[in-house]
Amino acid sequence: MATLDNTSLHLPVENPEAEDFLPLLGTDYVELYVGNAKQAAHYYMSAWGFQPLAYAGLETGLKDRVSYVLQQDKIRLVLTSPLKPGGEINQHINSHGDGVKAIALWVDDAEKSYRETTSRGAESFLEPETFEDENGKVKLSGIHTYGETVHIFVERNEYNGPFLPGYREWNPHYRAEDTGLRYIDHMVGNVGWNEMNKWCEFYAKVMGFAQLVSFDDKDISTEYTALMSKVMSNGNGRIKFPINEPAEGRKKSQIEEYIEFYNGAGVQHMALATNNIIETVTKLRDRGVEFLTVPATYYEDVLDRVGEIDEDLAPLRELGILVDRDDEGYLLQIFTKPILDRPTMFIEIIQRKGAKSFGKGNFKALFESIEREQASRGTL
Numbered sequence: 001m002a003t004l005d006n007t008s009l010h011l012p013v014e015n016p017e018a019e020d021f022l023p024l025l026g027t028d029y030v031e032l033y034v035g036n037a038k039q040a041a042h043y044y045m046s047a048w049g050f051q052p053l054a055y056a057g058l059e060t061g062l063k064d065r066v067s068y069v070l071q072q073d074k075i076r077l078v079l080t081s082p083l084k085p086g087g088e089i090n091q092h093i094n095s096h097g098d099g100v101k102a103i104a105l106w107v108d109d110a111e112k113s114y115r116e117t118t119s120r121g122a123e124s125f126l127e128p129e130t131f132e133d134e135n136g137k138v139k140l141s142g143i144h145t146y147g148e149t150v151h152i153f154v155e156r157n158e159y160n161g162p163f164l165p166g167y168r169e170w171n172p173h174y175r176a177e178d179t180g181l182r183y184i185d186h187m188v189g190n191v192g193w194n195e196m197n198k199w200c201e202f203y204a205k206v207m208g209f210a211q212l213v214s215f216d217d218k219d220i221s222t223e224y225t226a227l228m229s230k231v232m233s234n235g236n237g238r239i240k241f242p243i244n245e246p247a248e249g250r251k252k253s254q255i256e257e258y259i260e261f262y263n264g265a266g267v268q269h270m271a272l273a274t275n276n277i278i279e280t281v282t283k284l285r286d287r288g289v290e291f292l293t294v295p296a297t298y299y300e301d302v303l304d305r306v307g308e309i310d311e312d313l314a315p316l317r318e319l320g321i322l323v324d325r326d327d328e329g330y331l332l333q334i335f336t337k338p339i340l341d342r343p344t345m346f347i348e349i350i351q352r353k354g355a356k357s358f359g360k361g362n363f364k365a366l367f368e369s370i371e372r373e374q375a376s377r378g379t380l
């Protein structure tokens, strides 16, 4: 449990505006509902370097589902598939394809977290419940957020097992070398037309978050497409949830494309932090992860824009890594192509060198790159 404490490396942006009725210690895990958890687990291990952690399925007494838990430093992923027709997981996959069901948040008091949020208007997903096995107990509760996504509150200070009660250690022969991913920097939600403010208000009112930054369609537009975005953050800055909505442009916004293929609001991307983006992206690319590319011209004037950086430009150009600067430092970032067949979820790799922002200076180059992908899919 102590391994989840990421204060020292997270450079959290303290957000004094936020209220502290819901203290959050970090992201506990992210659960994806997927069509074939066994094969998805292999992908996240072999391509992304996650390590096997825990398993629950027929062998542990479950009848209708199976879950594999993977970990890389402080990032935990749970991949869950149904074993029988019907039910909530099948319905979720049928509607959305593979996607994020739960963003679980690590708390000291799952009961209080539930009470504070539901009393402020959150819709209940899971009433507080204690789960127990020979390794101790965990209390969970949960609320709904945008689309069919939920937040689970995890209170685990009396638990010493590999993950949660009911899971056993998963120790396969196969292990892949990690890729240097450290923690979840932020998780982005895409919501429908005119729904961004509603969901930002939800995070403000129900969870005590405050707005960190806001981007309108003038910040985030190209000649053809646009979107709007606001970043909500909790008080200690460990949890950051940007919320995007589509905006009118001459062609179809990437957010609209997402909403169509995801069949509603959902998680668009997870941003995973590394301490060495060149090494991480080199490994990921060698193992088959596909990234968006920007034109070579991006690198011609990037240093004029961002000033001096520690890295050589050549490997950044070769890998397609983007650079941006704010008042406090700079950041390096890159985005994968969608990691699923539906053009829905992707992953961002980010290395912060002082900067606490989100790469605004890269939006235009990035969205032009996404438009080229949309055009190739016939969805621009």
Ligand SMILES: [Fe+2]
Pocket: 186, 188, 269, 271, 348, 358
């Ligand atoms: Fe991001």
